[in-house]
Amino acid sequence: MMDLFAHEDLGPRNVLPHSGIANFFGAVLSHEGADKALASLMSDIEWRNDEYNFAGKHIVTARKIAWYGDAPSHSNQRRVFPWVPALLELKELVERTCGHKFQSCLLNLYHSGEEGLGWHSDGEKTPVASLSLGATRRFVFKNKADKETLEVQLAHGDLLVMEGETQDYWLHRVPPMKSVKEPRINLTFRQTA
Ligand SMILES: O=C(O)CCC(=O)C(=O)O
Ligand SMILES: [Fe+2]
Structure with missing residues (x-):
């Protein structure tokens, strides 16, 4: 029998109702591929606690972060490491899937559900x-x-691409x-x- 909905999952779905685009692609890695990527990144990334000043206090988060990119650099604010193979592979997969090219990557490691990330917009006007x-x-x-909220569940291997005016009109956490x-x-x- 012909399945009329066979192609439903091929394209991304914009989860925002207006004022921006957040394209949800679902899983772009097999479960096995995602397992491998997770294991590689756990060991190969230079994980550091995130540190910033807020309301006159120096905050050190339990969540860990790392920056990688085309232009490695080192300042008091930020150290950018050169791409490592596991990360480059993922970058290329993401670029092929969404059709945009990327020059850097911020990684966040949440050790458990105790750790999260508060309301913010990303600084980029670009995807x-x-x-x-x-x-x-x-x-x-x-x-x-208007403070309207909506949410997506992000699972193992899922890709979400924010573009257009998303960061101007929406916070995320x-x-x-x-x-x-x-x-x-x-x-x-x-x-x-
Ligand atoms: O962990 C996430 O899904 C979001 C990370 C994020 O918003 C950011 O790095 O700016
Ligand atoms: Fe963000």
């Missing part, structure tokens, strides 16, 4: 491609004007989920050097 590995976590958008015991790595590929 940001987010690849998730490990534990499924909620990713929540909030409209800056990864709320803590106390029931989650497993780690998650998120990679955001960016067009900033």
Whole structure:
């Protein structure tokens, strides 16, 4: 019998109702491929605690981060490491899938559901491609004007690409989920050097 919906999953779905585009592609890696990527990144990435100043306090997060890119650099603010093979492979997969090229990547490591990331917009006006590995976590958008919220579940191997006016009109966050015991790595590929 002909399946009328056979091609339903081929294209991405924009999860935002207006004022931006957040294209959800679902899993772009096989389960096995995602397992391998997660294991490689756990060991090959130079994970560091994120540090910033907020309300006169120096904050050191439990969540770990790392920057990689075409233009390695080292300042007090940020160290950018040169691409490593596991990361380059993922970058190329993401580029092929969404049709954009990327020059850098911010990785976030959430050791468990105790760790999250608060409301923010990314600084980029250009596309940001987010690849998730490990534990499924909620990713929540909030409209800056009318406070409307909506969320997607980001699972092992899922790709979400934010573009257009998304960062101007929407905040996003990864709320803590106390029931989650497993780690998650998120990679955001960016067009900033
Ligand atoms: O972990 C995520 O899914 C989001 C990460 C994020 O928003 C960021 O790195 O700017
Ligand atoms: Fe972000």
